[in-house]
Amino acid sequence: MISVVGHTAIDNISKVPHLPAKNCSTHISDRQIYFGGGAANIAAGIATLGEQVTLISCIGSDFAGSEYEFWMKKIGIQRQFFVVPDANTPTAFMFTDDNGDQMTFFEWGASKAFTHAEAPHLPFVHMATADPEFNCRVAERSEFTSFDPGQDVFWYTKEQLETILVNTDILFANQHEVHQMCATLGVTKETIISQVGTAIFTMSGDGSTLYSEGSAYFIPVVPVTLADPTGAGDSYRAGFLSAYMRGYTPLTCCRIGTVTASFVVEHVGCQTHLPDWTAMRQRYQKHFGTLDLPVSRKG
Amino acid sequence: MISVVGHTAIDNISKVPHLPAKNCSTHISDRQIYFGGGAANIAAGIATLGEQVTLISCIGSDFAGSEYEFWMKKIGIQRQFFVVPDANTPTAFMFTDDNGDQMTFFEWGASKAFTHAEAPHLPFVHMATADPEFNCRVAERSEFTSFDPGQDVFWYTKEQLETILVNTDILFANQHEVHQMCATLGVTKETIISQVGTAIFTMSGDGSTLYSEGSAYFIPVVPVTLADPTGAGDSYRAGFLSAYMRGYTPLTCCRIGTVTASFVVEHVGCQTHLPDWTAMRQRYQKHFGTLDLPVSRKG
Numbered sequence: 001m002i003s004v005v006g007h008t009a010i011d012n013i014s015k016v017p018h019l020p021a022k023n024c025s026t027h028i029s030d031r032q033i034y035f036g037g038g039a040a041n042i043a044a045g046i047a048t049l050g051e052q053v054t055l056i057s058c059i060g061s062d063f064a065g066s067e068y069e070f071w072m073k074k075i076g077i078q079r080q081f082f083v084v085p086d087a088n089t090p091t092a093f094m095f096t097d098d099n100g101d102q103m104t105f106f107e108w109g110a111s112k113a114f115t116h117a118e119a120p121h122l123p124f125v126h127m128a129t130a131d132p133e134f135n136c137r138v139a140e141r142s143e144f145t146s147f148d149p150g151q152d153v154f155w156y157t158k159e160q161l162e163t164i165l166v167n168t169d170i171l172f173a174n175q176h177e178v179h180q181m182c183a184t185l186g187v188t189k190e191t192i193i194s195q196v197g198t199a200i201f202t203m204s205g206d207g208s209t210l211y212s213e214g215s216a217y218f219i220p221v222v223p224v225t226l227a228d229p230t231g232a233g234d235s236y237r238a239g240f241l242s243a244y245m246r247g248y249t250p251l252t253c254c255r256i257g258t259v260t261a262s263f264v265v266e267h268v269g270c271q272t273h274l275p276d277w278t279a280m281r282q283r284y285q286k287h288f289g290t291l292d293l294p295v296s297r298k299g
Numbered sequence: 300m301i302s303v304v305g306h307t308a309i310d311n312i313s314k315v316p317h318l319p320a321k322n323c324s325t326h327i328s329d330r331q332i333y334f335g336g337g338a339a340n341i342a343a344g345i346a347t348l349g350e351q352v353t354l355i356s357c358i359g360s361d362f363a364g365s366e367y368e369f370w371m372k373k374i375g376i377q378r379q380f381f382v383v384p385d386a387n388t389p390t391a392f393m394f395t396d397d398n399g400d401q402m403t404f405f406e407w408g409a410s411k412a413f414t415h416a417e418a419p420h421l422p423f424v425h426m427a428t429a430d431p432e433f434n435c436r437v438a439e440r441s442e443f444t445s446f447d448p449g450q451d452v453f454w455y456t457k458e459q460l461e462t463i464l465v466n467t468d469i470l471f472a473n474q475h476e477v478h479q480m481c482a483t484l485g486v487t488k489e490t491i492i493s494q495v496g497t498a499i500f501t502m503s504g505d506g507s508t509l510y511s512e513g514s515a516y517f518i519p520v521v522p523v524t525l526a527d528p529t530g531a532g533d534s535y536r537a538g539f540l541s542a543y544m545r546g547y548t549p550l551t552c553c554r555i556g557t558v559t560a561s562f563v564v565e566h567v568g569c570q571t572h573l574p575d576w577t578a579m580r581q582r583y584q585k586h587f588g589t590l591d592l593p594v595s596r597k598g
Contacts, residue, residue, distance in 0.1 A: 016404060022318060025403035031387055088330055093392060095404060103402075104324035105315060105394060 001052045002241055003120070005138055006039025006128030007111055008057035008081075009090040010068065013268070019097050028095075034269040035068050037090060038128035038150050038234055040077075041270040045238020045260060047075045048274040051245055054078040056120065058110040060088040071271075082117050084110035126241055128234070132160045139167035148172035148237060153180045161185055170244075171196040172237055175203055198250055200240065200257075202233060208258065212250045219254045222262035222287050231270025236261040239280065247294035256291075259284045300351045301540055302419070304437055305338025305427030305449075306410055307356035307380075308389040309367065312567075318396045327394075333568040334367050336389060337427035337449055337533055339376075340569040344537020344559060346374045347573040350544050353377040355419065357409040359387040370570075381416050383409035425540055427533070431459045438466035447471035447536060452479045460484055469543075470495040471536055474502055497549055499539065499556075501532060507557065511549045518553045521561035521586050530569025535560040538579065546593035555590075558583045 014031040035044070043055040055072070059081045063069055068089075072079060087110040095103045114131035122142040127135045129150030139145050140163065147168045149156060153176075156164075161184055165171070171192070173181065178189055178201055185192070193199045193211045202208040205226075210217040239260030243253040259280050267273035275283070284291045313330040334343070342354040354371070358380045362368055367388075371378060386409040395401045413430035421441040426434045428449025438444050439462065446467045448455060452475075455463075460483055464470070470491070472480065477488055477500055484491070492498045492510045501507040504525075509516040538559030542552040558579050566572035574582070583590045 014404065014406070019321060020402045020404070022400045022402065025405060028390075028392075028404050028406035028408075031390070031406050031408070091327075091330070093327075093404075101321045103319045103321065105313065105319070105327050105392075106324060107313070107327035107330050109327075109330070 001054060001124065002046055002245055003054045003056060003080075003122045003125040004039045004043045004046070004128060005056045005125060005135065006042075006130035007037035007090050008040040008055065008059055008063075008068070009037030009092055010034075011036040011270075012091065012093045014093070014095045016095050016097050019095060019101055019103055026095075032268070035071060035271045036092065036231075036269075038148075039126075039130065040072075041231055041234035042126060042128055042238045042241070043077045044072075044075060044271045045235045045264075045274050046242050047077045048276055049238065049242040049260065049280060050277045051242045052078070054080050056080045058082040058084060058087075058090075058113040058117070060110040061085045063089045080120070082110070082113045084113045087112065124245070126237065127164070128237075132156045132164075136160050136163045139164045142167070144169050146170040146172070146237075146241060148233070149177050149181065150233075153177045153184075156181075156184060158184050158186070165192065165195055168196045169198065170240075171199045172233070172240075173199075173201055174233065175201065200236075200254060202236060204229065204232075208236070208254060210250055210254045217251050217254070219251075219258050222259055222283065224262045224266050226265050228268040229265050230268075231264045232261045234270055235264040235274065238274075242277075249294075252291070252294075255288045256280065256284060259287065300353060300423065301345055301544055302353045302355060302379075302421045302424040303338045303342045303345070303427060304355045304424060304434065305341075305429035306336035306389050307339040307354065307358055307362075307367070308336030308391055309333075310335040310569075311390065311392045313392070313394045315394050315396050318394060318400055318402055325394075331567070334370055334570045335391065335530075335568075337447075338425075338429065339371075340530055340533035341425060341427055341537045341540070342376045343371075343374060343570045344534045344563075344573050345541050346376045347575055348537065348541040348559065348579060349576045350541045351377070353379050355379045357381040357383060357386075357389075357412040357416070359409040360384045362388045379419070381409070381412045383412045386411065423544070425536065426463070427536075431455045431463075435459050435462045438463045441466070443468050445469040445471070445536075445540060447532070448476050448480065449532075452476045452483075455480075455483060457483050457485070464491065464494055467495045468497065469539075470498045471532070471539075472498075472500055473532065474500065499535075499553060501535060503528065503531075507535070507553060509549055509553045516550050516553070518550075518557050521558055521582065523561045523565050525564050527567040528564050529567075530563045531560045533569055534563040534573065537573075541576075548593070551590070551593075554587045555579065555583060558586065 011034040020026040046053040091107045093105040114134040119137035124144045126146040129152040199211040207220045236257035239257035240253040243256040263275040310333040319325040345352040390406045392404040413433040418436035425445040428451040498510040506519045535556035538556035539552040542555040562574040
């Protein structure tokens with residue numbers, strides 16, 4: 001069982017002819033609602049790949065009976081939610097105009113409850129972007145910890161990052177997040193890598209690098225027709241963690257993560273085009289060769 | 300039975316510390332969802348006052364099973380909806396910062412279906428802000444017509460306004476809307492008044508004026524503690540039309556509209572504090588004297 005801690009969120013993606021000036025209005029020509037939130041995206045990816053997963057999120061009173069709840073049940077995500085009756089489930093409103101310029105309004109909503117929530121004791125947890133204090137407590141109480149700071153990296157203090165990294169077994173970050181962690185901690189990238197043991201740094205469309213046991217491995221992306229890069233990182237982590245649980249080596253896990261992400265970016269939305277294990281394996285073998293059963297560790 | 304034609308909409312009212320610049324984001328500190336849309340507000344006011352009302356709106360596939368549908372059923376609004384499966388129910392997103400500056404994003408959504416919808420034949424209809432072409436067809440086919448152009452007054456052509464006004468028995472407008480109608484039509488306010496027979500021009504917190512049978516009557520507002528002026532106009536119309544249906548004189552109808560509106564502005568939201576007939580009558584008698592039963596016309 002993989003536990004994933006962090007946001008469940010609802011993404012409202014709207015197109016507008018122009019972004020409004022102050023005290024002005026604009027009309028929305030198209031609005032789509034997508035299921036999102038980093039932790040929920042990862043949990044959905046893991047569940048679709050066939051692994052057991054529990055999602056630990058804060059939700060509002062608007063969640064029960066919603067289409068999102070229906071979807072989570074359908075794909076088999078086990079849910080361990082902090083329900084905040086007077087709040088909304090975290091919701092993002094993104095408006096993009098005809099020039100590609102954007103404005104984003106993010107409602108933290110129910111996720112405020114993380115601050116005072118009791119951290120569970122977990123055998124295998126991935127901590128996606130969420131409340132730094134809660135993640136510190138989870139890291140200290142869990143046995144095996146995977147971590148990605150995500151866009152909330154700016155909210156972490158030096159002490160919080162130190163507490164988490166000393167308890168982290170696998171670290172995921174993109175280049176901006178690595179840079180920010182180094183700045184906050186006052187250390188080099190190499191120091192961070194040596195501390196966590198296994199680090200995966202992603203470089204958007206330029207692939208990813210695995211640092212493990214003193215070596216570095218580059219994993220190229222799987223070329224696909226890109227529709228929307230949103231959710232690529234989350235699905236990469238879902239693929240990696242599912243494969244890791246099945247006992248694959250970190251390098252194979254990275255390749256499986258890369259293949260999983262290649263499906264997601266072909267469609268708009270973070271959870272609209274997740275592969276099952278069979279679809280993932282077929283594409284894996286086309287690009288990386290035979291995917292044998294793992295011979296060693298089984299989670 | 301009063302029919303009301305126009306928008307059913309969902310209002311998302313959010314507070315933000317600051318409005319975002321282009322390609323930036325902000326966080327929402329509070330977001331409340333209110334039931335809105337001019338026609339729906341009026342229908343809710345009429346239903347709560349105890350009159351029979353049918354709401355004619357365009358809605359999306361998100362409406363069935365929603366809390367808004369539940370609310371309409373609860374207060375007894377009869378619904379005659381054009382359901383547009385691939386669209387959202389009209390939705391407004393309003394963001395207000397700590398300085399009181401705002402940005403509004405309005406999604407027309409399902410209301411696009413008005414353009415080609417078949418206009419019903421109605422014995423007594425109020426046309427709230429909606430598609431000008433549809434309103435023209437409704438005005439031509441209906442027996443007794445009440446009209447408010449609302450914020451969509453700018454969308455009406457000279458020909459459309461002429462078609463509607465020649466078929467209008469009661470006209471509601473605020474000062475901005477009167478001004479715009481005069482500009483579009485190239486006529487004076489007096490010409491419009493003489494054409495429709497009964498006109499009610501509202502002046503926000505400064506009361507309203509009734510023009511009827513060659514005379515003008517000023518109706519002062521009922522002084523209350525103002526929480527939110529939104530919905531005042533819609534509830535005024537609900538009070539007026541309910542009273543008119545019961546056979547009261549236009550002047551008494553205006554006073555009942557004024558009293559109805561005084562409840563709505565005491566709370567945030569257009570449908571959160573609608574009075575029933577008893578509550579309305581109590582406040583009426585406190586400010587305007589005895590409200591006898593009408594002696595003449597009964598709708």
